[in-house]
Amino acid sequence: MIKLTNIQKIYNPKKANEFEALKGINIEIEEGEMVAVIGKSGAGKSTLLHILACIDNYQNGEYHIDDTLVKKISEKQYAQIRNEKIGLVMQDFALVEDFTTIENVMIPLSFSKKKIKNKKEIAFKALNAVGIEELAKKPVNKLSGGQKQRVAIARAIVNEPSMILADEPTGALDTKTGQEIIQLFKDLNEQGKTIIIVTHDPKIAEQCDRIIEISDGNIIGN
Numbered sequence: 001m002i003k004l005t006n007i008q009k010i011y012n013p014k015k016a017n018e019f020e021a022l023k024g025i026n027i028e029i030e031e032g033e034m035v036a037v038i039g040k041s042g043a044g045k046s047t048l049l050h051i052l053a054c055i056d057n058y059q060n061g062e063y064h065i066d067d068t069l070v071k072k073i074s075e076k077q078y079a080q081i082r083n084e085k086i087g088l089v090m091q092d093f094a095l096v097e098d099f100t101t102i103e104n105v106m107i108p109l110s111f112s113k114k115k116i117k118n119k120k121e122i123a124f125k126a127l128n129a130v131g132i133e134e135l136a137k138k139p140v141n142k143l144s145g146g147q148k149q150r151v152a153i154a155r156a157i158v159n160e161p162s163m164i165l166a167d168e169p170t171g172a173l174d175t176k177t178g179q180e181i182i183q184l185f186k187d188l189n190e191q192g193k194t195i196i197i198v199t200h201d202p203k204i205a206e207q208c209d210r211i212i213e214i215s216d217g218n219i220i221g222n
């Protein structure tokens with residue numbers, strides 16, 4: 001279970017351009033839920049997702065995953081939680097453009113603490129799960145937007161995380177491709193993964209179990 005208690009995020013603290021992006025957020029998400037996070041541009045959706053994904057720290061409050069307090073004590077601790085529990089699909093895919101598909105998907109495996117022998121096989125399994133095994137050897141700069149989104153999802157699931165976080169995973173896609181991507185998340189959710197999706201699209205949000213709405217750094221609907 002994920003529990004956020006009074007989470008406050010301030011960008012550039014104590015500087016002239018200080019900005020309070022999250023103003024004391026309280027959220028509980030159970031294991032196996034599929035949740036949408038909605039809100040206007042600038043509301044704080046990505047900020048929230050980055051804290052949940054342990055790629056950004058917060059100033060006040062507490063973030064628990066199960067019974068572990070997640071606070072940036074060290075980069076190493078954050079990296080370990082990311083690697084074991086979290087699959088993140090970034091707003092702009094964040095793929096290595098001149099790597100092939102399979103090379104991109106294998107990246108998280110090289111960061112794992114465990115010694116993994118059959119990296120290629122594991123990466124192929126992830127590609128298979130998102131339906132793009134045949135693109136394994138293609139450089140990602142030759143792929144379409146929908147295909148890149150699938151590579152990003154394959155990379156997010158390759159370490160078998162218990163939760164998958166996605167920032168506007170359908171934002172750059174046409175309606176049909178977007179729906180295929182959402183179906184992928186639904187399938188992963190059926191397999192027991194917790195899914196949290198940031199979206200602008202009401203049609204995507206209403207396919208989730210629950211909608212969390214953010215406005216100006218506050219939760220206004222949950």
Ligand SMILES: Nc1ncnc2c1ncn2[C@@H]1O[C@H](COP(=O)(O)OP(=O)(O)OP(=O)(O)O)[C@@H](O)[C@H]1O
Nearest residue numbers: 011012019021039040041042043044045046047048
């Ligand atoms: N690195 C940063 N430094 C300073 N301010 C930031 C930084 N990142 C975000 N902000 C500010 O925090 C607020 C929330 O930004 P955030 O990216 O979380 O919004 P969002 O809801 O994801 O918007 P969008 O829908 O456009 O992606 C915005 O006002 C933004 O300008």
Ligand SMILES: [Mg+2]
Nearest residue numbers: 045046047091
């Ligand atoms: Mg955003």
